[in-house]
Amino acid sequence: MDRSQVTGEPQIGEPATELDFAPPAQEDCACxxxxxxxxxxxxxxxxxxxxxxxxxxxxxxxxxxxxxxSAASGALDPSxxxxxxxxxxxxxxxxPFEKVMRLATIGGTSSLxxxxxxxxxxxxxxxxxxxxxxxxxxxxxxxxxxxIHGMVDRPMKYSVxxxxxFPSISRTIFIECSxxxxxxxxxxxxxxxxxxxxxxSTSEWTGVRLSTLMAQVGVKDGAAWVLAEGADGAxxxxxxxxxxxxxxxxxxYAQNGEAVRPENGYPMRLILPGWEGxxxxxxxxxxxxGDKPFMTREETSKYSDLITLTGKARQxxxxxxxxxxxxxxxxxxxxxxKGFYEISGLAWSGRxxxxxxxxxxxxxxxxxxxxxxxxxxxxxxxRFRFPWTWDGSEAVIESRATDQxxxxxxxxxxxxxxxxxxxxxxxxxxxxxxxxPDGSVTNVLNG
Amino acid sequence: MDRSQVTGEPQIGEPATELDFAPPAQEDCACxxxxxxxxxxxxxxxxxxxxxxxxxxxxxxxxxxxxxxSAASGALDPSxxxxxxxxxxxxxxxxPFEKVMRLATIGGTSSLxxxxxxxxxxxxxxxxxxxxxxxxxxxxxxxxxxxIHGMVDRPMKYSVxxxxxFPSISRTIFIECSxxxxxxxxxxxxxxxxxxxxxxSTSEWTGVRLSTLMAQVGVKDGAAWVLAEGADGAxxxxxxxxxxxxxxxxxxYAQNGEAVRPENGYPMRLILPGWEGxxxxxxxxxxxxGDKPFMTREETSKYSDLITLTGKARQxxxxxxxxxxxxxxxxxxxxxxKGFYEISGLAWSGRxxxxxxxxxxxxxxxxxxxxxxxxxxxxxxxRFRFPWTWDGSEAVIESRATDQxxxxxxxxxxxxxxxxxxxxxxxxxxxxxxxxPDGSVTNVLNG
Numbered sequence: 001m002d003r004s005q006v007t008g009e010p011q012i013g014e015p016a017t018e019l020d021f022a023p024p025a026q027e028d029c030a031c032x033x034x035x036x037x038x039x040x041x042x043x044x045x046x047x048x049x050x051x052x053x054x055x056x057x058x059x060x061x062x063x064x065x066x067x068x069x070s071a072a073s074g075a076l077d078p079s080x081x082x083x084x085x086x087x088x089x090x091x092x093x094x095x096p097f098e099k100v101m102r103l104a105t106i107g108g109t110s111s112l113x114x115x116x117x118x119x120x121x122x123x124x125x126x127x128x129x130x131x132x133x134x135x136x137x138x139x140x141x142x143x144x145x146x147x148i149h150g151m152v153d154r155p156m157k158y159s160v161x162x163x164x165x166f167p168s169i170s171r172t173i174f175i176e177c178s179x180x181x182x183x184x185x186x187x188x189x190x191x192x193x194x195x196x197x198x199x200x201s202t203s204e205w206t207g208v209r210l211s212t213l214m215a216q217v218g219v220k221d222g223a224a225w226v227l228a229e230g231a232d233g234a235x236x237x238x239x240x241x242x243x244x245x246x247x248x249x250x251x252x253y254a255q256n257g258e259a260v261r262p263e264n265g266y267p268m269r270l271i272l273p274g275w276e277g278x279x280x281x282x283x284x285x286x287x288x289x290g291d292k293p294f295m296t297r298e299e300t301s302k303y304s305d306l307i308t309l310t311g312k313a314r315q316x317x318x319x320x321x322x323x324x325x326x327x328x329x330x331x332x333x334x335x336x337x338k339g340f341y342e343i344s345g346l347a348w349s350g351r352x353x354x355x356x357x358x359x360x361x362x363x364x365x366x367x368x369x370x371x372x373x374x375x376x377x378x379x380x381x382x383r384f385r386f387p388w389t390w391d392g393s394e395a396v397i398e399s400r401a402t403d404q405x406x407x408x409x410x411x412x413x414x415x416x417x418x419x420x421x422x423x424x425x426x427x428x429x430x431x432x433x434x435x436x437p438d439g440s441v442t443n444v445l446n447g
Numbered sequence: 448m449d450r451s452q453v454t455g456e457p458q459i460g461e462p463a464t465e466l467d468f469a470p471p472a473q474e475d476c477a478c479x480x481x482x483x484x485x486x487x488x489x490x491x492x493x494x495x496x497x498x499x500x501x502x503x504x505x506x507x508x509x510x511x512x513x514x515x516x517s518a519a520s521g522a523l524d525p526s527x528x529x530x531x532x533x534x535x536x537x538x539x540x541x542x543p544f545e546k547v548m549r550l551a552t553i554g555g556t557s558s559l560x561x562x563x564x565x566x567x568x569x570x571x572x573x574x575x576x577x578x579x580x581x582x583x584x585x586x587x588x589x590x591x592x593x594x595i596h597g598m599v600d601r602p603m604k605y606s607v608x609x610x611x612x613f614p615s616i617s618r619t620i621f622i623e624c625s626x627x628x629x630x631x632x633x634x635x636x637x638x639x640x641x642x643x644x645x646x647x648s649t650s651e652w653t654g655v656r657l658s659t660l661m662a663q664v665g666v667k668d669g670a671a672w673v674l675a676e677g678a679d680g681a682x683x684x685x686x687x688x689x690x691x692x693x694x695x696x697x698x699x700y701a702q703n704g705e706a707v708r709p710e711n712g713y714p715m716r717l718i719l720p721g722w723e724g725x726x727x728x729x730x731x732x733x734x735x736x737g738d739k740p741f742m743t744r745e746e747t748s749k750y751s752d753l754i755t756l757t758g759k760a761r762q763x764x765x766x767x768x769x770x771x772x773x774x775x776x777x778x779x780x781x782x783x784x785k786g787f788y789e790i791s792g793l794a795w796s797g798r799x800x801x802x803x804x805x806x807x808x809x810x811x812x813x814x815x816x817x818x819x820x821x822x823x824x825x826x827x828x829x830r831f832r833f834p835w836t837w838d839g840s841e842a843v844i845e846s847r848a849t850d851q852x853x854x855x856x857x858x859x860x861x862x863x864x865x866x867x868x869x870x871x872x873x874x875x876x877x878x879x880x881x882x883x884p885d886g887s888v889t890n891v892l893n894g
Binding site: 012013014015016017082089090091092093094095096097098100101102104108111117118119120121122123124125126127128130138140141142147148149154155156157158159162165166167168169170204205206216254256257258259261262263266267340341342344373375377383385387 | 459460461462463464536537538539540541542543544545547548549551555558564565566567568569570571572573574575577584585586587588589594595596601602603604605606609612613614615616617651652653663678679680701703704705706708709710713714730787788789791820822824830832834
């Protein structure tokens with residue numbers, strides 16, 4: 001983080017001069033809620049009548065502040081300010097200039113997180129990826145119940161308010177669709193990080209441990225599996241081993257400090273930390289305890305992993321293995337010129353905490369350690385950062401994650417050799433981005 | 448978190464019976480986006496024609512799923528589901544049933560976070576408290592620049608895009624207005640946690656360290672203070688010692704994974720971790736380096752702490768000392784009856800990490816340790832939890848935070864004895880809530 005990471009004398013930003021302290025154009029501000037058209041600003045700077053115009057529009061309090069500020073800090077100081085609006089502030093919204101969006105896939109059954117625009121580790125709830133098998137049900141929480149039955153002493157049902165009565169936990173957890181990066185396993189045709197890998201997101205989830213609820217209902221001897229079922233039109237259901245249920249599973253009623261969002265399972269969602277998204281059942285309405293897997297559609301015809309090399313399918317592949325992705329710079333961006341850039345991205349593993357992330361800027365010839373944002377949370381996205389000075393020539397950049405089990409994120413060619421072309425689920429091969437001399441960044445295959 | 452914390456046999460939730468597996472009323476769902484009126488549901492349960500009605504409305508895919516599910520798990524299983532809508536999902540919104548809101552203060556110069564509805568540690572960006580001195584400026588980020596000048600070798604200006612080029616950091620940080628809990632220092636007239644203490648919130652902030660920018664501009668010998676100034680109509684400005692600037696200060700352009708929200712300083716905000724909200728200058732447009740404090744209005748006539756006992760004012764009281772608050776149960780709630788409750792709340796300190804939080808449920812006669820949500824982040828809200836079985840009699844509950852310096856959150860009576868009645872800023876006395884035998888929770892003074 002020290003200056004040595006930023007090459008040369010100031011090359012980011014511009015020298016400041018007296019003119020920079022001039023106000024932006026003020027003519028139109030009152031009637032446009034304080035927004036300054038760029039053309040108008042330039043025009044204003046040209047005509048140079050700074051003080052007159054500024055004095056004319058400043059509200060009384062601001063004028064006083066300007067006077068005080070000017071007296072304290074000298075004539076070169078800016079004398080302009082941006083008149084405010086008093087916002088209706090019940091529930092804030094982002095600035096109208098911000099246009100970062102989820103991207104719907106064909107058919108509208110999922111939408112992708114704009115990973116290339118992300119920073120830190122929290123995904124804004126409005127940008128958390130979504131995947132639904134029959135649309136998003138609009139559930140009135142007053143009518144919703146979670147039923148727990150099957151091999152239990154006391155079948156029970158719980159409202160959202162009931163769940164909030166129990167001891168609670170909060171954990172920052174990534175959820176990744178097992179079909180994430182599916183197309184990336186076959187080609188480099190998807191342009192952006194969002195298009196290629198956007199089915200993964202991280203939130204702080206809050207809810208009640210399933211071990212707490214299981215103690216309430218009394219699990220019978222011989223119980224080994226739990227059917228989890230959603231209240232959506234698809235009644236999506238999966239079988240979960242009871243060991244996972246008793247280990248770290250919980251039923252979440254909140255996401256990032258407020259109610260779970262509708263597309264993420266409102267009013268309650270099963271969270272199985274580190275396991276594929278599909279089994280984190282949304283709109284959870286039922287848990288049935290049994291002694292064998294329930295063999296639902298979503299774990300037989302779907303969500304089993306066809307290994308094309310052998311023609312056989314793997315079943316019950318729940319854990320999302322270590323994976324990483326450079327989000328800046330990434331596909332469809334254009335670097336403005338050679339010089340300093342901070343390479344940044346996300347790493348995650350459903351099995352164990354991330355141990356390290358390595359970066360190559362020469363297509364894999366050499367690798368260097370990235371720094372990891374602290375604290376490194378288990379089963380959450382981890383932000384990595386790596387200082388890089390681009391010399392303006394073609395470069396291929398990649399990241400490679402290793403988790404605390406020693407598992408190393410594989411290359412695409414390794415996966416192709418061992419599993420065949422294009423696994424349908426759980427693809428976690430290394431992603432390559434090429435930076436061309438003109439600064440354009442593209443998705444490429446590299447070994 | 449084990450069952451021993453939940454007293455007695457299942458007393459939360461209801462026993463589940465065959466009837467519970469019936470669908471909610473389906474008659475109106477197609478024309479109401481899948482929402483089920485409660486009255487209609489009850490009526491439906493009365494007439495009991497479950498399978499017929501359900502089969503009539505289930506979409507084809509859901510019917511198949513129902514068949515599969517029914518075959519796998521037996522006749523008692525629910526056969527209903529909630530038809531989905533395909534949402535427009537560019538940027539998600541919360542469920543329409545969720546009505547938790549910020550609360551504007553008189554005059555609209557601030558609005559308060561609904562702490563009593565919060566869980567975990569992240570405050571949703573839409574509910575982060577706000578305080579503005581001349582409204583919220585609508586700034587076009589393309590026109591905005593941060594100017595750094597004064598005692599520097601190279602005066603510079605930076606756009607938002609420039610700032611994003613530098614090495615970045617993300618930190619989860621609380622910001623608390625120094626005027627928070629002002630009224631609570633004088634009386635118990637404010638009903639809720641939000642009304643009494645809602646000017647504090649926590650976000651994951653991302654930006655560039657000021658030490659990085661200061662290395663770029665070259666700070667001259669003798670520099671000791673930095674004037675930080677906002678671009679709002681009030682041109683709010685404060686003086687910051689350069690030691691703090693070089694220690695852990697940063698300029699944030701992002702909050703919870705997306706652009707800083709307009710009411711929190713879009714497009715860039717000064718973050719001084721642990722220091723009073725006012726000095727975390729929003730809409731930051733200028734840093735002027737000097738050799739003495741600039742003595743701005745907001746640190747002379749305002750934001751100095753009048754100690755009523757002596758009639759003197761403290762100046763430059765930046766650090767927010769250790770404080771805590773029970774958010775559940777809290778004022779204006781009503782407990783449904785005796786039994787198990789998880790007492791939960793927030794603790795924070797601007798000086799050092801929280802070491803412990805103690806809870807009393809007998810008005811201060813005895814204290815017990817609460818558990819702290821891991822990881823405990825320095826200068827961030829810390830969620831604490833404490834299992835409690837309410838016996839139905841009157842109880843006064845309080846929390847008391849201690850940070851790693853050994854500082855213990857004081858009682859109101861201690862503050863009154865040492866400082867007088869009603870300090871205007873930096874009030875951090877212990878908050879008491881009384882639970883009456885009818886379950887109602889009220890704000891009370893207790894010593």
